[in-house]
Amino acid sequence: MYIALxxxxxxxxxxxxxxxxxxxxxSVKDWEDGLDGLWPRGVKRVRIxxxxxxxxxxxxxxxxxPEADWQLCGLHVVRNxxxxxxxxxxxxxxxxxxxxxxxxxxxxxxLRKLRER
Numbered sequence: 757m758y759i760a761l762x763x764x765x766x767x768x769x770x771x772x773x774x775x776x777x778x779x780x781x782x783s784v785k786d787w788e789d790g791l792d793g794l795w796p797r798g799v800k801r802v803r804i805x806x807x808x809x810x811x812x813x814x815x816x817x818x819x820x821x822p823e824a825d826w827q828l829c830g831l832h833v834v835r836n837x838x839x840x841x842x843x844x845x846x847x848x849x850x851x852x853x854x855x856x857x858x859x860x861x862x863x864x865x866x867l868r869k870l871r872e873r
């Protein structure tokens with residue numbers, strides 16, 4: 757199941773929609789249909805999408821909401837980054853990225869510590 761959440765300019769959060777995926781998985785067409793369904797619910801402008809890195813989703817977002825910015829979900833970046841590091845460095849990288857992700861404010865101190873490793 758996939759859920760679209762929105763944050764209004766006044767900070768209120770709202771569930772915009774939810775979808776059950778089919779056994780075949782996701783496609784650009786599936787995502788386009790879901791995103792198109794947001795228009796009748798009153799979603800006319802999106803400033804930024806922060807999704808998982810699901811197949812076809814970015815392409816569908818670019819088509820339906822071309823003015824919106826895109827940023828991969830930070831949690832998924834933290835989870836996936838160690839897989840791109842050398843085997844001996846994975847644990848330290850994962851710990852450092854978690855510290856940055858969980859840091860209060862901008863996390864500059866946690867990021868500095870990660871760079872020094």
